[in-house]
Amino acid sequence: MLITMNSGQYRHRPQNHGLPLDYPYGDSLGSSMQSTQHMVSFDGSSRSRPDQPFVVNPSATLPVNNFGLTSPMTSLPQSSTIWSDPNNSQMSFDDQTTTNNYYGYSAVVTSSEQDNSLVRGINFAGVPRTWPPYDPRMLNNTDVFEHSYMMEPDKRNVHNTSDEDPFVTKATSYVRMSMSQSPKVENDHQEPHLSPTKETGDSDDGGRSSRELTAMDVDEHTTDEPYAKLIHRALMSVPSHSMVLQEIYQWFRENTGKGNGGPESKGWMNSIRHNLSMNAAFKKTERKLPGDDTKKSTEWVLEDFAIKDGVQSTTRYRKGTGAKRFMRSDNPTPSRQSSGRKGGISAYKMKMQRRAVRDRNDPRRSLHRHDILCSQYSYPAQAGMQRHSSPSTPPNNEMAGPTPYFLPKTEPVEQPFDEVVRALQDVQGVYHDDAPLFTHQHHGHYYDGLPSQF
DNA sequence: GGTACTAAACACC
DNA sequence: GGTGTTTAGTACC
Numbered sequence: 001m002l003i004t005m006n007s008g009q010y011r012h013r014p015q016n017h018g019l020p021l022d023y024p025y026g027d028s029l030g031s032s033m034q035s036t037q038h039m040v041s042f043d044g045s046s047r048s049r050p051d052q053p054f055v056v057n058p059s060a061t062l063p064v065n066n067f068g069l070t071s072p073m074t075s076l077p078q079s080s081t082i083w084s085d086p087n088n089s090q091m092s093f094d095d096q097t098t099t100n101n102y103y104g105y106s107a108v109v110t111s112s113e114q115d116n117s118l119v120r121g122i123n124f125a126g127v128p129r130t131w132p133p134y135d136p137r138m139l140n141n142t143d144v145f146e147h148s149y150m151m152e153p154d155k156r157n158v159h160n161t162s163d164e165d166p167f168v169t170k171a172t173s174y175v176r177m178s179m180s181q182s183p184k185v186e187n188d189h190q191e192p193h194l195s196p197t198k199e200t201g202d203s204d205d206g207g208r209s210s211r212e213l214t215a216m217d218v219d220e221h222t223t224d225e226p227y228a229k230l231i232h233r234a235l236m237s238v239p240s241h242s243m244v245l246q247e248i249y250q251w252f253r254e255n256t257g258k259g260n261g262g263p264e265s266k267g268w269m270n271s272i273r274h275n276l277s278m279n280a281a282f283k284k285t286e287r288k289l290p291g292d293d294t295k296k297s298t299e300w301v302l303e304d305f306a307i308k309d310g311v312q313s314t315t316r317y318r319k320g321t322g323a324k325r326f327m328r329s330d331n332p333t334p335s336r337q338s339s340g341r342k343g344g345i346s347a348y349k350m351k352m353q354r355r356a357v358r359d360r361n362d363p364r365r366s367l368h369r370h371d372i373l374c375s376q377y378s379y380p381a382q383a384g385m386q387r388h389s390s391p392s393t394p395p396n397n398e399m400a401g402p403t404p405y406f407l408p409k410t411e412p413v414e415q416p417f418d419e420v421v422r423a424l425q426d427v428q429g430v431y432h433d434d435a436p437l438f439t440h441q442h443h444g445h446y447y448d449g450l451p452s453q454f
Numbered sequence: 455g456g457t458a459c460t461a462a463a464c465a466c467c
Numbered sequence: 468g469g470t471g472t473t474t475a476g477t478a479c480c
Contacts, residue, residue, distance in 0.1 A: 226458060245470070269469095274460085277472050284471080313457060323459055408472080 203265065227268075227275040230256060232311035235302045242285065242301035248272060279314040281306035 225233075234251040235241045243251070249269060252258040258268040276282045283303050287294045 144467060228458090270461075273469095273471065274473090275458095312461095 023057055024215070047389065139199065227271050228279050228281070228311045228314045231272060231279075231300075232302065232306060235300065236307070240301070241307055242299045244297050244299050245273070246278075248276075275314045277301050279311065281311040 202454055230252065231248060234248050234255070237251065249272070251270065252272065276284070281303050282300050285299050285301050287299050
């Protein structure tokens with residue numbers, strides 16, 4: 001069975017993965033296009049430049065309705081990207097209930113937030129519901145502002161100016177935090193009385209930090225941070241926001257507990273490389289070594305949006321496997337992609353072989369997995385639109401037409417292993433977010449040596 | 455179910 | 468051997 005599909009037949013509604021509205025989808029981006037190009041500041045004004053700071057009106061309070069919080073998305077100054085499904089029903093790019101998952105502050109406006117808010121990327125428990133006081137530094141030093149964001153001010157210094165509307169408040173103090181909200185790098189900017197502090201349940205720390213933070217476990221908190229966040233911190237710790245891999249390793253040795261497990265513990269390095277590869281916040285660049293034009297060093301640099309908005313969880317890029325590779329302008333060499341892909345498939349084969357050995361020793365395990373296979377690879381109509389268990393599962397409304405996401409089911413026969421593997425190879429191609437797949441180009445380019453027929 | 459970590463494999467340099 | 472990439476399993480919430 002040869003599955004062909006073009007963009008005319010099937011237009012995938014991308015999962016946004018919490019990415020900014022103008023996230024640089026597609027490979028036509030010569031450089032990282034910034035979400036801030038169409039960002040709307042809290043005062044409703046467009047920010048025409050990425051480096052344009054918000055204008056802080058020292059006398060302003062925050063009338064909620066002026067932000068269109070109760071208005072439809074279409075009334076916003078910037079239009080949402082419209083995607084269409086095979087049934088030609090339009091859906092707003094923002095018409096999703098996914099929550100932003102930046103490890104940092106995002107001022108991108110979207111819809112479908114709680115309380116009918118159109119402000120995405122802000123956990124409401126941590127939303128700066130106040131304007132900071134006028135601070136002339138912000139007009140003279142955009143860097144100060146760009147690399148910091150407002151946290152919910154210390155309530156002891158907040159004066160509610162409106163008894164009617166708790167959202168209309170005026171703060172007399174605010175806290176400067178790093179984008180990753182990590183206290184270690186920029187803790188010299190924190191007010192001492194704020195630490196130890198109690199993190200809210202809406203912490204962006206993956207829900208892991210709903211515990212008391214004491215001064216003593218700041219280090220522990222640091223080591224508990226996700227790799228992506230730590231890498232982000234590492235890169236943010238240098239002015240150039242770029243490091244070579246060894247420098248990142250060194251930063252981890254010095255600032256985290258990684259690398260203390262002895263020379264044999266290399267897993268953390270693997271994890272760092274994995275995160276660098278998979279997370280679109282990190283871009284690989286090459287720099288010629290001074291004095292020797294023939295030698296180049298590979299540097300990892302923070303994308304601009306990551307500098308501004310923080311880093312997103314790497315796992316999100318797992319949806320639509322390998323999403324990052326299409327986003328970057330300096331597309332990594334296809335050979336690396338191919339080799340990595342082969343490696344991944346081989347790893348899977350090895351795992352399956354080991355499992356087969358175990359199954360021979362315990363037939364009950366095999367029976368159990370047989371059921372799983374039959375439920376996953378079946379016609380939607382027969383299976384009642386059962387969803388694949390993978391996190392890359394598309395919404396049901398994308399399954400209107402034929403999709404290779406599901407394999408034909410005739411009899412509940414466990415497929416030969418190689419067929420499953422080949423099927424999975426094509427599965428990856430379908431639900432990529434931003435590129436029309438199943439074209440000849442992609443077949444020849446990325447799936448070299450891997451037949452797409454089965 | 456989502457997220458994060460980890461292991462593993464491959465190919466390139 | 469280091470690096471970059473990919474896939475997948477598992478634990479945790």
